Amino acid sequence: MKRISVFILLSIMLSNCATVPVTGRRQLSLVSNSEIIPMAATQYDSIVKTGPLSKNTTQTAMVRKVGKDIQAAVIEYMAQNGASEQLEGFNWEFNLIDQDIANAWCMPGGKVAFYTGIMPICVDEQGIAVVMGHEVAHAIANHGRERMSNGLLAQFGLSTVSAAMGENANLTKQIFLQSMGMGTQLGMLKFSRQHESEADKIGLIFMAMAGYDPNEAVEFWQRMSALGGQAPPEFLSTHPSHDTRIDDIKAAIPEAMKFYKP
Numbered sequence: 001m002k003r004i005s006v007f008i009l010l011s012i013m014l015s016n017c018a019t020v021p022v023t024g025r026r027q028l029s030l031v032s033n034s035e036i037i038p039m040a041a042t043q044y045d046s047i048v049k050t051g052p053l054s055k056n057t058t059q060t061a062m063v064r065k066v067g068k069d070i071q072a073a074v075i076e077y078m079a080q081n082g083a084s085e086q087l088e089g090f091n092w093e094f095n096l097i098d099q100d101i102a103n104a105w106c107m108p109g110g111k112v113a114f115y116t117g118i119m120p121i122c123v124d125e126q127g128i129a130v131v132m133g134h135e136v137a138h139a140i141a142n143h144g145r146e147r148m149s150n151g152l153l154a155q156f157g158l159s160t161v162s163a164a165m166g167e168n169a170n171l172t173k174q175i176f177l178q179s180m181g182m183g184t185q186l187g188m189l190k191f192s193r194q195h196e197s198e199a200d201k202i203g204l205i206f207m208a209m210a211g212y213d214p215n216e217a218v219e220f221w222q223r224m225s226a227l228g229g230q231a232p233p234e235f236l237s238t239h240p241s242h243d244t245r246i247d248d249i250k251a252a253i254p255e256a257m258k259f260y261k262p
């Protein structure tokens, strides 16, 4: 009897899994992007409306240019790997919000926000590409959806998840907002170390394909780490770093260089 229920549980788990692009890791996926992306778009619109958007046209243009470059690289990568359908429903947008917060994020569906406070740490387009590649990688790897799925599993258990969601759209939305950390202006909750490492690795490939030197990621993370200490940038609280991060990035650069198109 026990063996049968384990078997059923396993088959439910397997049929509710997705594969992360680039790394090939299997992840839990109890909700579909067609459910998540519209919720993210609504949330994004209200954040952008509140803004205020930056009036610095030079910086805004830099964010948008790098964003479009990374977007093109992602579309190309997914097409080359027969995974274009994973971009269905994406409606890319890149905005620079005028707030002295050192952070940036990308919501499911390609909705990106940079805050003016992170621009001095980025320094130039190369640095913006490091952050852009990393943030877009979180979205392409569906890290928000995975966290939401794990939240649903913890709250309801597998068998009742679909029933609970079908019956209660408000609850689904509430769990979505919690998983994304979107109740707040800052955008995202703290990512796990696994998600951080994965976004670093995937982000390097996207930036390389978009024509930005992946070695810039080492420089960026050295600048970011130097700002740690007593009042670390918000970016470090949502994207926690660890001792071996820069070494891990250095180790991933040779693979990314294979995609580099200067």
Ligand SMILES: [Zn+2]
Pocket (backbone or CB within 6 Å): 134, 138, 191, 195, 196, 199, 238, 239
């Ligand atoms: Zn991150």
